[in-house]
Amino acid sequence: MIKLAVDGGQPVRSETLSYGSQSIDEGDVEAVVEVLHSNWLTTGRMVERFEQLFAEATGAREAVTLSNGTAALHAAVAAAGIGPGDEVIVPPMTFAATANAVVFQGGRPVFADVDPGTLLLDPSMAEQAITPRTRAIIPVDFAGQPCRYDELAKLAEGHGLVLIADACHSLGGVYRGRPVGSLADQSCFSFHPVKPITTGEGGMVSTDDPDRAEWLRSFRNHGIDTDFRQREATGAWTYQMVRLGYNYRLTDIQCALGLSQLRRLSEFLRRRREIAARYDTAFQELPAITPLKIRADVTHAYHLYVVRLKPDGLRVGRREIFQALRAERIGVAVHYMPVHVHPFYRERFGIGPGLCPEAERAYEEILTLPLFPGMTDQDVSDVVEAVEKVLGAYAA
Ligand SMILES: *Cc1c(COP(=O)(O)O)cnc(C)c1O
Numbered sequence: 001m002i003k004l005a006v007d008g009g010q011p012v013r014s015e016t017l018s019y020g021s022q023s024i025d026e027g028d029v030e031a032v033v034e035v036l037h038s039n040w041l042t043t044g045r046m047v048e049r050f051e052q053l054f055a056e057a058t059g060a061r062e063a064v065t066l067s068n069g070t071a072a073l074h075a076a077v078a079a080a081g082i083g084p085g086d087e088v089i090v091p092p093m094t095f096a097a098t099a100n101a102v103v104f105q106g107g108r109p110v111f112a113d114v115d116p117g118t119l120l121l122d123p124s125m126a127e128q129a130i131t132p133r134t135r136a137i138i139p140v141d142f143a144g145q146p147c148r149y150d151e152l153a154k155l156a157e158g159h160g161l162v163l164i165a166d167a168c169h170s171l172g173g174v175y176r177g178r179p180v181g182s183l184a185d186q187s188c189f190s191f192h193p194v195k196p197i198t199t200g201e202g203g204m205v206s207t208d209d210p211d212r213a214e215w216l217r218s219f220r221n222h223g224i225d226t227d228f229r230q231r232e233a234t235g236a237w238t239y240q241m242v243r244l245g246y247n248y249r250l251t252d253i254q255c256a257l258g259l260s261q262l263r264r265l266s267e268f269l270r271r272r273r274e275i276a277a278r279y280d281t282a283f284q285e286l287p288a289i290t291p292l293k294i295r296a297d298v299t300h301a302y303h304l305y306v307v308r309l310k311p312d313g314l315r316v317g318r319r320e321i322f323q324a325l326r327a328e329r330i331g332v333a334v335h336y337m338p339v340h341v342h343p344f345y346r347e348r349f350g351i352g353p354g355l356c357p358e359a360e361r362a363y364e365e366i367l368t369l370p371l372f373p374g375m376t377d378q379d380v381s382d383v384v385e386a387v388e389k390v391l392g393a394y395a396a
Contacts, residue, residue: 060187088109101138145170167180172299221248291307322367
């Protein structure tokens with residue numbers, strides 16, 4: 001048998017392949033440079049244009065830029081009126097920022113377990129978590145697969161709750177013919193470099209409600225009721241701060257990059273799906289791993305390619321497989337440690353392991369393989385080769 005790199009053998013690659021990475025082309029660079037030569041570096045036309053094109057792309061009436069995905073979630077939670085004593089249902093299988101946004105407003109995140117096949121919030125678990133204090137639900141389109149929005153919307157409507165989608169993984173995804181961004185009262189996006197499109201750092205909230213969009217624009221600008229150009233248009237020199245807001249603005253430099261990236265989204269999605277299909281085919285032969293389930297009524301955006309290891313088929317645990325793949329220079333990752341087991345949540349809310357058994361079990365078995373549009377066919381082959389090599393060596 002071939003000696004694993006972790007045992008001193010030759011690694012599959014000479015340089016590490018990361019699990020995610022941005023794709024920047026000359027057009028992206030030119031768009032940014034053009035703004036740098038203009039008069040407006042922030043609060044200018046590029047912001048509006050990016051918001052308009054984004055709203056069109058997601059089928060929402062309005063889109064509001066924010067400085068990052070976490071700020072987008074915070075703004076959406078604040079716009080939903082969440083405050084001290086309010087409960088918000090969130091899945092544990094997500095980045096901590098989903099739940100943190102609730103805590104920023106003094107609310108309490110209530111963790112409802114995920115479906116073990118898809119790792120998406122299970123609507124029946126969300127229903128069981130509803131109490132008289134529940135005000136909102138934040139489903140997360142984990143890995144890029146849209147959640148079961150029809151059931152979640154019905155649940156929200158029936159109980160008078162606001163539905164906020166954490167769509168940070170799923171820009172470009174489709175659910176029952178409707179694009180991600182138009183499936184909830186508010187949908188939140190991130191433009192961090194590993195996400196579907198990037199602005200370096202950046203975020204967006206899409207909504208069909210113009211009043212809510214206006215509220216969000218004020219919240220991102222210190223809680224001021226009008227912006228500089230609106231005042232200029234009406235000839236007024238004064239402004240009023242009507243609520244406590246933040247400086248959560250996205251610059252024109254970033255919005256120019258976002259616009260250029262958004263025009264490339266379908267190209268990115270096509271390449272992501274192509275790579276995922278190659279993995280699917282290759283891993284059909286491997287009994288020790290199963291890719292996550294994909295429902296028939298969605299188009300997956302493939303932010304992440306997540307597999308579950310089958311403990312019965314292996315002599316070692318996830319830790320050893322992870323280390324062996326890293327030694328082969330494959331930048332595997334784990335998304336995510338369930339949020340409710342982080343020390344902050346245990347201490348602040350008196351919760352911990354045992355609360356969401358499906359998410360906790362999944363956490364022991366999941367592995368994220370590299371997937372991003374800039375991967376070459378050789379990169380994909382390297383990942384497949386390394387996975388076959390490592391799982392073969394550790395087969396039970
Ligand atoms: C990336 C991400 C966020 C936070 O976005 P930032 O832009 O990094 O602040 C929130 N939720 C999920 C699910 C994410 O993947």
